[in-house]
Amino acid sequence: MSGMLRLTLRTARANLTRSLLSSLAVVLGVAFVAGSLMFTDGLEKAMTGHVAEQYRNIDVEVTSMTQSSDASANDLAARVRKIDGVRAAEPTWTLFYTGLATADGRKIAGEHRSRTVPADPALRSVEAREGRLPEKSGEVVLDRETALREGLEIGDKLLISNVGGDPRTYGLVGLTIAEGPGATIFMTTADIAAMAGYPADTVIVDAAEGVTNEDLAARISAATGVEAYGHDELVRRAEDAAVGDAETFRNGLLAFGVIAVCMAAFVIANTFTIVLAQRTREIALLRLVGARRGQVFRSVVAEAAVIGLGGSALGLAVGVLLAYGLPTVMSSFGVTDVSPLITTRTLLVALAVGVGVTVLAALLPARRGTAVPPVAALSDAAVQVARPTGRVRRVAGPALLAIGGVVLAGSSGTGRIEVVALGAVLAVTGFLLLSPIAVPFLVRVLGRPLALLGGATVSLALANAVRNPRRIAATTNALVVGVTLIGTFTLIAKSAEAPAERRAAEKMSAQFLITDSAGLGILPGNVFAALAREPQLAPARPDYRTFDQATGWEVHTGTSTAVTADVGVPVGGTITLRGKKYEVESIAPGSLTVWLTPEDITTAFPDPTLTELQVDPAPGVSTTDARTALDRALAATPTAVAYDKEQYAKSLNANLNQGLGAVTALLALAVIIALVGVANTLTLSVVERTRENSLLRAVGLTRRQLRLTLSAEALVLALTGTLIGIALSSAIALAALRSIEMHGRSLALVMPWDRLAVLLVVAAAAALAASVLPARRAVRHPIAANLAAE
Amino acid sequence: MTALQAAGLSKVYGSGPSAVAALNGVDVTFEAGRFHAIMGASGSGKSTLLHCLAGLDRPTGGSVRIGDADLTRLSDDKLTLLRRDHVGFVFQKFNLLPVLTARENILLPLAIAGRRPDQQWFDQVVAAVGLTDRLGHRPSELSGGQQQRVAVARALITRPWVIFADEPTGNLDSRSGQEVLGLLRDAVTMLGQTVVMVTHDLNAAAHTDRVAFLKDGRFAASVDHPTPDAIVGVLARLEPVR
Numbered sequence A: 001m002s003g004m005l006r007l008t009l010r011t012a013r014a015n016l017t018r019s020l021l022s023s024l025a026v027v028l029g030v031a032f033v034a035g036s037l038m039f040t041d042g043l044e045k046a047m048t049g050h051v052a053e054q055y056r057n058i059d060v061e062v063t064s065m066t067q068s069s070d071a072s073a074n075d076l077a078a079r080v081r082k083i084d085g086v087r088a089a090e091p092t093w094t095l096f097y098t099g100l101a102t103a104d105g106r107k108i109a110g111e112h113r114s115r116t117v118p119a120d121p122a123l124r125s126v127e128a129r130e131g132r133l134p135e136k137s138g139e140v141v142l143d144r145e146t147a148l149r150e151g152l153e154i155g156d157k158l159l160i161s162n163v164g165g166d167p168r169t170y171g172l173v174g175l176t177i178a179e180g181p182g183a184t185i186f187m188t189t190a191d192i193a194a195m196a197g198y199p200a201d202t203v204i205v206d207a208a209e210g211v212t213n214e215d216l217a218a219r220i221s222a223a224t225g226v227e228a229y230g231h232d233e234l235v236r237r238a239e240d241a242a243v244g245d246a247e248t249f250r251n252g253l254l255a256f257g258v259i260a261v262c263m264a265a266f267v268i269a270n271t272f273t274i275v276l277a278q279r280t281r282e283i284a285l286l287r288l289v290g291a292r293r294g295q296v297f298r299s300v301v302a303e304a305a306v307i308g309l310g311g312s313a314l315g316l317a318v319g320v321l322l323a324y325g326l327p328t329v330m331s332s333f334g335v336t337d338v339s340p341l342i343t344t345r346t347l348l349v350a351l352a353v354g355v356g357v358t359v360l361a362a363l364l365p366a367r368r369g370t371a372v373p374p375v376a377a378l379s380d381a382a383v384q385v386a387r388p389t390g391r392v393r394r395v396a397g398p399a400l401l402a403i404g405g406v407v408l409a410g411s412s413g414t415g416r417i418e419v420v421a422l423g424a425v426l427a428v429t430g431f432l433l434l435s436p437i438a439v440p441f442l443v444r445v446l447g448r449p450l451a452l453l454g455g456a457t458v459s460l461a462l463a464n465a466v467r468n469p470r471r472i473a474a475t476t477n478a479l480v481v482g483v484t485l486i487g488t489f490t491l492i493a494k495s496a497e498a499p500a501e502r503r504a505a506e507k508m509s510a511q512f513l514i515t516d517s518a519g520l521g522i523l524p525g526n527v528f529a530a531l532a533r534e535p536q537l538a539p540a541r542p543d544y545r546t547f548d549q550a551t552g553w554e555v556h557t558g559t560s561t562a563v564t565a566d567v568g569v570p571v572g573g574t575i576t577l578r579g580k581k582y583e584v585e586s587i588a589p590g591s592l593t594v595w596l597t598p599e600d601i602t603t604a605f606p607d608p609t610l611t612e613l614q615v616d617p618a619p620g621v622s623t624t625d626a627r628t629a630l631d632r633a634l635a636a637t638p639t640a641v642a643y644d645k646e647q648y649a650k651s652l653n654a655n656l657n658q659g660l661g662a663v664t665a666l667l668a669l670a671v672i673i674a675l676v677g678v679a680n681t682l683t684l685s686v687v688e689r690t691r692e693n694s695l696l697r698a699v700g701l702t703r704r705q706l707r708l709t710l711s712a713e714a715l716v717l718a719l720t721g722t723l724i725g726i727a728l729s730s731a732i733a734l735a736a737l738r739s740i741e742m743h744g745r746s747l748a749l750v751m752p753w754d755r756l757a758v759l760l761v762v763a764a765a766a767a768l769a770a771s772v773l774p775a776r777r778a779v780r781h782p783i784a785a786n787l788a789a790e
Numbered sequence B: 001m002t003a004l005q006a007a008g009l010s011k012v013y014g015s016g017p018s019a020v021a022a023l024n025g026v027d028v029t030f031e032a033g034r035f036h037a038i039m040g041a042s043g044s045g046k047s048t049l050l051h052c053l054a055g056l057d058r059p060t061g062g063s064v065r066i067g068d069a070d071l072t073r074l075s076d077d078k079l080t081l082l083r084r085d086h087v088g089f090v091f092q093k094f095n096l097l098p099v100l101t102a103r104e105n106i107l108l109p110l111a112i113a114g115r116r117p118d119q120q121w122f123d124q125v126v127a128a129v130g131l132t133d134r135l136g137h138r139p140s141e142l143s144g145g146q147q148q149r150v151a152v153a154r155a156l157i158t159r160p161w162v163i164f165a166d167e168p169t170g171n172l173d174s175r176s177g178q179e180v181l182g183l184l185r186d187a188v189t190m191l192g193q194t195v196v197m198v199t200h201d202l203n204a205a206a207h208t209d210r211v212a213f214l215k216d217g218r219f220a221a222s223v224d225h226p227t228p229d230a231i232v233g234v235l236a237r238l239e240p241v242r
């Protein structure tokens, strides 16, 4: 081992706290990247495994892609059966948006699917994990997760219906594994055919002895003109899709990983800058005794590599924990039953990221920090003089900020989110360049009221905070970027959410709205009758839709007869639908649509689609009683849900909220790393100010007051960073909202003050927490020893 | 009147075989309103004694009284408040906070206590140390002598019971050193302060009213109204040249 390297390792060990601090950011970044990889690898394996399972006993699958007319599809299975080499063939259905409820009418929410259990055991890929498979009509099996979650047991009765269809009661005879986020239900071919109400477009085939799956698939294709694939091809295709899904998911997670790693780089660079500044004398001494600058530089870079290596190893360990934790977070997306997979690739990527980021981040600080003239060892550099802000920064900073602002303002109405992104990047970069000037200024401004409240200790904290503009800027910048990211997402999401309440209010003329849970706009017709039987409800107003084959007009429900202009009939004229005449009372916007009263629609059309219903309580009946009556009326219809205005607005925003929650959780990591940076800076400052703090204690600062100064310093740093981030994100969100339109209107910026307040409070609390350890360290030092120390 | 009294004071650093007894049962009293010096060879325990007397460090045994307060019985907070309100300090170097101006450094003990300064007293102190036109400067913009004068002003601003100084002239050229000593002398003569100063410098010690000598952590001798010759005599007796 070379002498210099030994020195490096000794320094790293001697400065263990500092090394640990700088590595904490690496640990978090690497942990996230490694955890994401381990989890998505596991996910991919689980998903492809499921796929192979699902095609276990299918030799050939025939799928008619085109929507076939009743006759041809009906005999597809029959036609396939006649082909030479087919031992057995059966039609199968997979129905989505299945409604599911317990026998007493308790609805089970989720995206459920129903699948077929073929009659011929040789065609079955599903198997019962508990109980048995359905053998006759009226029997079903359900996936185990749903059964467990909902407390269902074999022998229970279930209400199941296709969307828009009437429900039927089934007995639960067995449990199997889940295939998707909601429940997976298996039933007999006869039952599912009846529930679907349309012929199957898929036929599964069992090949006879002596014919390969591929040959048979080709033969079937040729004979029927419908696409058919052999087993291997089917599995390959489905696996590709699954891998693609996992890949998309992985890329999404890794994007956040990149953000976290960049954040870590920020923090590491800042930590190294501070540490090297504090070691100026030590380095100068090395130079004095003859070390060349390159040697010192290399030893610092080697130290970074050692720290990066240690951080990566720790990060991998934390990543494993994270990978086991992720499924709980992701379970809302239907990801269950995934065990993380640790591959060599993950290990290598984690090490490369950890070491690479640390070394790269340390390069610039190392170059600057080792450019110390030997004579510096002799001078009494008690206080480090901060380099003044360079001209480039002073010119380029405001310029970029201004250009970014102009671009953001100019993006209004363009509908181009790229322009907004460009403006945002320019403005943020401009701010970051300007930060050594702007941040101390803002800290002084923001700190003034605090200083008035807190007196000398807080004033001292402020003076300490701004003593090194670059350091404080670098510290808050990480926070600024993190908060800007979270803030922008939150503001845009919350602004997009606000119109939902308006839409709910516009749409709902009655107290309750009844729709199907999938939001497809298809309700079973008998819901209307069921509501009419409840005396505690006023007569419901149904919304029917249908299509008139003869004229090609859409038929919607209105309060009177209306037409769109392109129907070509003026007010007072008459239109004829299915032999009945209606007088046009008004013209409405839209195209090729007529509006009739519900009664007119039900008399004229045999089977209009009931999309939704609105209903009020009967006169004199309380909302609660009406709600009870409503739930009773809908108990037998698993697909129907009743909303009041608030619930409806919530349901409109459900996806948005779920997405925002996930994004916020992932971006929180970036903010946590930034707060680690705050703790780093504080700890290093405490080390640097050991003697000053002792002096303060000597002239009468109590331990509590000393802790208070550090807390105050942390607090102003965190508050400044957070407020700047909120300000930047407001500007970006405003520009983004102005550039796009939603539902025909541009969106107003909604400031979710409650969430922003939470963000501030969390940042403040975290900063206070971050100051605890440094403060402990500061007050623990014996006063006399430090005053005497050189 | 006794301003400061130590009885059976001992201080042991470390434990076990590596333990060092820096003070070994020191009994000493310091009269109020006088200028005291503490002298002794390097390592004889001067700084340790000063730190224990000033409540900056806790002795291992014995007691220290400032006025009517027994320092060894005070909690850390009480001790801190006592230092803040009734004790002044001038160290050899690093006396000042680099982020504060001279004015803020002088007012630091009052600011910490949240007390308003007595403007007249402030002006008087600042005039005495000759810093009137330097108040807005940071320590890095002041010479070593000016920095020490700021430190003396800070020590005086609370009108403390005792001012402690550990080699206050150690880092200064002889002229600046003289000025600082003159200030401390004036504080005693004109303002009636009590000053306890550790020094190696014969001339500095000759400014004082009384010199106490330490040897191997013990009180060894004292000289009233010392002259340089008298001091050299005692030192020679205590540390015979080998």
Ligand SMILES: Nc1ncnc2c1ncn2[C@@H]1O[C@H](COP(=O)(O)OP(=O)(O)OP(=O)(O)O)[C@@H](O)[C@H]1O
Pocket (backbone or CB within 6 Å): A785, B013, B014, B020, B021, B022, B040, B041, B042, B043, B044, B045, B046, B047, B048, B049
């Ligand atoms: N923190 C400490 N830990 C261990 N030993 C110490 C410590 N501080 C001082 N000592 C020891 O105590 C003894 C007295 O030290 P002190 O600093 O009081 O001497 P001094 O008389 O002020 O010397 P000088 O004239 O060199 O300043 C010395 O032997 C010293 O090594």
Ligand SMILES: [Mg+2]
Pocket (backbone or CB within 6 Å): B046, B047, B048
């Ligand atoms: Mg000493």
